[in-house]
Amino acid sequence: MALLAVLSVVGSFLGAERAKALFNSPPLAAFWLLLLLLTASAILMSGRIRRRPGSLAMHLGVVLVLVGGIWGSETRHELSRRLTGRARAPAGLVVVPEGERSREILDTTGERVIGELPFELELRDFRIERYPLGDPRWHLVAEVLAAGDEPQLLEWEIGRELQVRGTDVRVKVLQYLEAARPVYREGTRETPLLTKPDGAVSDPESDVPAIRLSLRRAEAGGAEAWLVPRPGRDLAVLWVRDVLGPGEGDSADAVWFWLVRPLSPVKSYQSEVAVWTNGREAVRQVIEVNRPLHYGGYYLYQQSFDPAEGRYTVLRVTSDSGLWWVFAGFGMLCAGAFWRFWGRPAIQFLSKGDADGA
Amino acid sequence: MELKSSALGVLTYVTMVAWLAAVGAYLARARRVGSCLFASGFVLMTVAFAVRWAQVGRPPTRNLFDVFLCLGVLVWPLWMFCERALGAKGPATAALVGLVALFSAGFIFSAEPHQLPPALRSWLFVPHVGTYVLAYVVLILASAQALMVVFSRQQQHRVERELATHRMVEFGFPLLTLGLILGAVWGQRAWGDYWNWDPKELWALATWLIYIGYFHFRAVSGAKRPRANAAFAIVGALTMILSLLWVNLAGTIFPGLHVYAK
Numbered sequence: 001m002a003l004l005a006v007l008s009v010v011g012s013f014l015g016a017e018r019a020k021a022l023f024n025s026p027p028l029a030a031f032w033l034l035l036l037l038l039t040a041s042a043i044l045m046s047g048r049i050r051r052r053p054g055s056l057a058m059h060l061g062v063v064l065v066l067v068g069g070i071w072g073s074e075t076r077h078e079l080s081r082r083l084t085g086r087a088r089a090p091a092g093l094v095v096v097p098e099g100e101r102s103r104e105i106l107d108t109t110g111e112r113v114i115g116e117l118p119f120e121l122e123l124r125d126f127r128i129e130r131y132p133l134g135d136p137r138w139h140l141v142a143e144v145l146a147a148g149d150e151p152q153l154l155e156w157e158i159g160r161e162l163q164v165r166g167t168d169v170r171v172k173v174l175q176y177l178e179a180a181r182p183v184y185r186e187g188t189r190e191t192p193l194l195t196k197p198d199g200a201v202s203d204p205e206s207d208v209p210a211i212r213l214s215l216r217r218a219e220a221g222g223a224e225a226w227l228v229p230r231p232g233r234d235l236a237v238l239w240v241r242d243v244l245g246p247g248e249g250d251s252a253d254a255v256w257f258w259l260v261r262p263l264s265p266v267k268s269y270q271s272e273v274a275v276w277t278n279g280r281e282a283v284r285q286v287i288e289v290n291r292p293l294h295y296g297g298y299y300l301y302q303q304s305f306d307p308a309e310g311r312y313t314v315l316r317v318t319s320d321s322g323l324w325w326v327f328a329g330f331g332m333l334c335a336g337a338f339w340r341f342w343g344r345p346a347i348q349f350l351s352k353g354d355a356d357g358a
Numbered sequence: 359m360e361l362k363s364s365a366l367g368v369l370t371y372v373t374m375v376a377w378l379a380a381v382g383a384y385l386a387r388a389r390r391v392g393s394c395l396f397a398s399g400f401v402l403m404t405v406a407f408a409v410r411w412a413q414v415g416r417p418p419t420r421n422l423f424d425v426f427l428c429l430g431v432l433v434w435p436l437w438m439f440c441e442r443a444l445g446a447k448g449p450a451t452a453a454l455v456g457l458v459a460l461f462s463a464g465f466i467f468s469a470e471p472h473q474l475p476p477a478l479r480s481w482l483f484v485p486h487v488g489t490y491v492l493a494y495v496v497l498i499l500a501s502a503q504a505l506m507v508v509f510s511r512q513q514q515h516r517v518e519r520e521l522a523t524h525r526m527v528e529f530g531f532p533l534l535t536l537g538l539i540l541g542a543v544w545g546q547r548a549w550g551d552y553w554n555w556d557p558k559e560l561w562a563l564a565t566w567l568i569y570i571g572y573f574h575f576r577a578v579s580g581a582k583r584p585r586a587n588a589a590f591a592i593v594g595a596l597t598m599i600l601s602l603l604w605v606n607l608a609g610t611i612f613p614g615l616h617v618y619a620k
Contacts, residue, residue: 001571001574002567002571004563004567005563005564005567005568005571008561008563008564008567009561009564011555011557012557012558012560012561012564013557015557016554016556016557017555019555019557023555069553091550091551131473265473265475266475266476267473267474267476268476268479269476288476289476289479289548290477290480290482290544290547290548291547292547299546299550301548301549301550302476303550316549316550317550318550323546323552330539330542330543333535334532334535334536334539337531337532337535337536338532341528341529341531341532342529342532345525345528
């Protein structure tokens, strides 16, 4: 136990991947087996443990967790594969494009096929649900490219002048239109004419936000400019030197502003999948985080998705080998702890009370 | 360091003042005044908890500010239980524990509310965090008793407080076990593995093993070595605090899945 506690602390400095490799390494596999044997021996040899239901349940719980953990481990799966030539892939990824089917299990890099599901998985639909935006206004960001600093998110308000850190550039938002309709003039620099669709039905396809900025530099005076994204784009950029003219090679020349669409946090992502076996649809379910699909000895979890367009889903697949042993062990461990430390003392306390009363 | 001017912040600071005064009163042997101040702080913290719940629209367990707020709420009722049922002594230490918890909530951690990411949208979220917070409070109060065992000069005080420490660890340990197991069950549902070898999980396991070691050690030596027993309880609590704080705060040292708890 002391060794496991020390290894746990050591493992915490390694990060999850390396810690997993450490705890699945051959010496540690031997350690797990030894721990299992020692715990089982303690149950068999100690009358004190066997006489106390709480202690017995806790020790049996540890045995079950170790048996299930060892049975479900990658090392055991690999051993089975070598000895029998066949074994389930213990874990991997399944990537399914929308409207297509797949049964391939990929490794965690998503590049190598490591196994096959005993069924086909079809992605019928993929949906991302987001929380509503608190403030729908687009973000105004300044970045000084030459300095290599982090971009600065500007807390802007109409009429409030802000300084771009590390430069003498000052910016003031003069006007913000939530839904402008830009008209680009042919043959000129990309400066749109803006019309605000007052009274018109807002058209998300062509309407964009627009922000009018006043820019100033100490030695170059000031000028105004619109910052407007193209319809359908999530970003517009504006170089300070395009508005105020080139400076003397100072940091202000490397300043640019972005107008960026705010993204609300993801609430959930859901894959509507169908399981196909022998040419027939066996199950249909929506998989999302905290709502896996269990079928054919495998659990399928929502892991990731196509970040650009949401056209495919990435599901994590794990074999359920040994899982129920582990969960049974958890149950016994917990029940044993509560009985040993809460139940038994409470009964003793109550019995004492009865005896005192009598 | 962040000063909070919201109602939540004011309630927290007023409670801190009350509990600081309670510590002073206990030390001045004005026990009744101390108890009144300690209890009134609990009432204020309960109001703060309700305000926070209303503000975020769910039980406040999302980040470290919420966790420390919960710790602050639970200190008084759990202390009362430990004092009356388990024989704990020294209410000033309990008020001091509450004060430290509220200092963290009041000055260190941001109260900015955040939406729940998909992984945290689970029915297991509140039971997992809730049982852990209960275990934290009880086991930290136990470690305060254990400190008194270490520094106590009178044999009888040492024996009494060692027994109280033992009872408190016995009371807190099943909660610690349940919290660990609920986390594992949740990990299985959310990430596909009941154990991910994540730094926070490993620290939680190390904490659990230290308390298991405590029980085995005490089962062998009994109450004959009170200082050694107390040292086990103190090391357990320190490891637990590390797993709560350091792992969440030092993301670059311990990269892992529990980063949302920052």
